[in-house]
Amino acid sequence: MCALAGPRGTSSLRPSFCPSPDRLPGAAGAELSEKRRSEDQEGTLSSTPSLQAGLASAGNMSGIDLEALAEIELQKEEEEATTLGAPRVSLACTPACKDSALGMDHPYYDVARHGILHLAGDDNSGRRVITFSCCRMPPSHELNHSHLLGYLKYTLDQYVENDYTIVYFHYGLTSRNKPSLSWLQSAYKELGRKYKKNLKALYVVHPTNFIKILWTIFKPLISHKFGKKVTYFNYLSELREHLKYDQLMIPPEVIRHDEKLQNMRLGRPPPLVKMPPPRPPLPTQQFGVSLKYLRDKNKGELIPPVMKETVTYLKDKGLRSEGLFRRSANVQTVKEIQRLYNQGVESSLRVTRCKEIVGGLPEHNYAVLKYLMGFLHLVSQECIFNKMTGSNLACVFGLNLIWPSNGASSLNALVPLNLFTELMIDFYENIFSSRVVPCGISP
Numbered sequence: 043m044c045a046l047a048g049p050r051g052t053s054s055l056r057p058s059f060c061p062s063p064d065r066l067p068g069a070a071g072a073e074l075s076e077k078r079r080s081e082d083q084e085g086t087l088s089s090t091p092s093l094q095a096g097l098a099s100a101g102n103m104s105g106i107d108l109e110a111l112a113e114i115e116l117q118k119e120e121e122e123a124t125t126l127g128a129p130r131v132s133l134a135c136t137p138a139c140k141d142s143a144l145g146m147d148h149p150y151y152d153v154a155r156h157g158i159l160h161l162a163g164d165d166n167s168g169r170r171v172i173t174f175s176c177c178r179m180p181p182s183h184e185l186n187h188s189h190l191l192g193y194l195k196y197t198l199d200q201y202v203e204n205d206y207t208i209v210y211f212h213y214g215l216t217s218r219n220k221p222s223l224s225w226l227q228s229a230y231k232e233l234g235r236k237y238k239k240n241l242k243a244l245y246v247v248h249p250t251n252f253i254k255i256l257w258t259i260f261k262p263l264i265s266h267k268f269g270k271k272v273t274y275f276n277y278l279s280e281l282r283e284h285l286k287y288d289q290l291m292i293p294p295e296v297i298r299h300d301e302k303l304q305n306m307r308l309g310r311p312p313p314l315v316k317m318p319p320p321r322p323p324l325p326t327q328q329f330g331v332s333l334k335y336l337r338d339k340n341k342g343e344l345i346p347p348v349m350k351e352t353v354t355y356l357k358d359k360g361l362r363s364e365g366l367f368r369r370s371a372n373v374q375t376v377k378e379i380q381r382l383y384n385q386g387v388e389s390s391l392r393v394t395r396c397k398e399i400v401g402g403l404p405e406h407n408y409a410v411l412k413y414l415m416g417f418l419h420l421v422s423q424e425c426i427f428n429k430m431t432g433s434n435l436a437c438v439f440g441l442n443l444i445w446p447s448n449g450a451s452s453l454n455a456l457v458p459l460n461l462f463t464e465l466m467i468d469f470y471e472n473i474f475s476s477r478v479v480p481c482g483i484s485p
Contacts, residue, residue: 117217119250146325149457150193152385155324156180158190159197162209163289169205169242171285172197177214177295183377184330184384187221188433188464191229192457198237207243207285211292212253213299222429223259228437230263232456244272245281248299277304328383348383372426382468396465397473409479411443411466419470436464 145151158178162171174194179185198206221229246253253274257264273284278300281287323331325339328348336346343350360366403411418435425431440460466473 119252150189150196152186152324153189153193156185157293159194160291161197161201162291163286165207165243165285166283167205167242169207170201171207171209171290172201173209173211173291175211175214175293175296176219177211177293179214179219181218181377182221183381185219186381186385186433187225188437188457188460190221191225191232191437192460194229195233195237195457198233202237202240205240205242207245208241209245209247209281209285209290211247211296212250213248213296214293215252222434223256224429225434225437226256227260227263230260238268241271243284245284246272246274247278247281248276248296248303249274324384326383326385329380330384375426378425378431393465393469393472396462396469397476399462400466400473401476405479408477412474412477412479414439415466415470415474418467422467432464432467433460435467436460439463 148154156178158175160173160175162173165171275281278287278292278297281290323335328336328346333346337344340347356366400408400411418432418439421428421430422432422435425434437460440463441456443463444459
């Protein structure tokens, strides 16, 4: 059993939380096996001494410290997988989403195309099953996490009126594609009683020490009742006791990982790895696609828009900058710009429409909004230090910017409000350049 102060574990819950004795040769493996048997009898979850020490002092750690601890643990797991000969998860070559109901014009297509969420039949009690696959998540700079939350709610809204089950495939979560812990906390709070009441089971497949860290961080937020709904499974075969396994849409990467764990447990060589086909790009994708794709999407233009716009800007403002190209750009800034270009934010009409809406506000409202957005824009420019990108800030402030005439704000308005707020923050100078406010009103 897994002693995580709430979630239940199966009797075979061992290898994913720490190196399996089957992975270690000779006396070292025998010694660890004996230690593992002793721990199983005591009912505790083994982990490295450094992790135990870190978790023991978690109550005195800040959010930044805990985020760093989680990041370190993920990196350790990636290094261990590499050492053991496990193939690195490819975040750029996962199969396309099979949800044909969401076409390229759907507001959540940019998330749905990755195939992160799937409806996967029923469990043994007749409850609908929804799967969440971490291996389908692209690098963080390519995924709008507020959109991911919106898509998750959009999917759950179709089933939360009745009992349902979630299967979470943890394999594939890395330091490159994991959401920030602050986003996870906001998402948990935002998924309120409506979503938690009829969730009857949350199955976590292939858990690792990272999950243990998350549980320590979220423990103050999670009720005992919800914690009892969580069960950990070390192998896919354990799911057969609880749901209709053949109906599950399990990513090939997860199946191969499970086979590798099973083979290592039995002392067999790992199976050969085949790379899955690439997923389709977004209609507005600018990075990670061929020149031919860019030409076809840009009416035959030979020069990619990113290159043309960058060169135009540098010709206008950068040619006399000392040390041009000598210093590397901030990595976080580059990733954020790539994300915006890939989503077509700058090239679409959304910024223009946002500017029109803001421009139509009464003078007092406009002045207050411009003052606030100007400050949040400054905050977002320091996101490498404060971790608050325009998207993160929009999640905090979006719903607070409106005052409905009748009752409270609808949750259905949350996603468009956050996207609208993100536009105002990221493109502040463009959106708020059309009207002049009295002197001195600036952050």
